[in-house]
Amino acid sequence: MHGLEKEYSDRITFIRVNIHKPENQPLLDQFGFTTTPELYLVNNQGKIIGAWSDGVTREELAAAFERALNGD
Numbered sequence: 001m002h003g004l005e006k007e008y009s010d011r012i013t014f015i016r017v018n019i020h021k022p023e024n025q026p027l028l029d030q031f032g033f034t035t036t037p038e039l040y041l042v043n044n045q046g047k048i049i050g051a052w053s054d055g056v057t058r059e060e061l062a063a064a065f066e067r068a069l070n071g072d
Contacts, residue, residue: 001014001039002057011069012069019036038051
């Protein structure tokens with residue numbers, strides 16, 4: 001996560017999902033995982049507010065995190 005996990009861990013919960021574990025299938029279905037790695041930014045209401053399936057820069061992620069934290 002480009003070092004952002006440490007920077008934002010007090011304000012954002014980071015969860016990693018192993019797509020190869022059968023117990024994670026409900027999450028795979030809910031969010032529609034199709035490739036790995038995939039990143040989803042989900043708000044407190046469970047709505048996806050950002051998604052990346054290709055490379056993403058540190059700056060792009062940080063900007064998305066800030067928008068989410070500011071309610072934009």
